[in-house]
Amino acid sequence: MTVMVALLRGVNVGGATKVPMVDLRRVVADAGYGDVRTYVNSGNVLLTTDATDTDEVAATLRAACAAAFAVGPDVIVRTRDELHAVVAGNPFLDRDDDPTHHHVVFLPGRETARLPDVDVTPPEDLAAAGREVYLFLPHGMGRSPLAARLARQPGPVGTARNWRTVTTLARMADEPA
Known part of the structure; x- marks a missing residue:
């Protein structure tokens, strides 16, 4: 059985x-x-499946x-292993360890x-790795000019999660249900 994490976009945020x-x-x-x-x-769901194709599960x-x-x-x-790779790949953890400053956009x-x-206006920053975009937003997502600019960009729309959620989901994926 493969452990996967499903991330639903826009669920229970903003009231819509x-x-x-x-x-x-x-x-x-x-x-x-x-x-x-x-x-x-x-909208964060952990599940197990015999399937191996994350796009099929999505x-x-x-x-x-x-x-x-x-x-x-x-x-x-994402599979459990993919989620662990996301955690390991955050390029901004050397800047600070405040989980409210770190976000991941899953594409x-x-x-x-x-x-x-x-x-991008420092101290904010972004980096792409794998199928994710990492954001360093030291003033938080809600007050971020970078986050506002990204929301207006055309192209594939992902779903963002704060660092605490990402690391908690990775930890939960390792625990028995």
């Missing part, structure tokens, strides 16, 4: 897309996945959520992440 986690766990289990757990109220969950809820949020999936698909053409 309400998805109760108890219902989300049921939908994921009904879609055929095991050991379903959620973390916080923003498509299945996207369809299941669209059928079950008023909206069909985008879903991005859909198999393409390698590219840096967007956007102005």
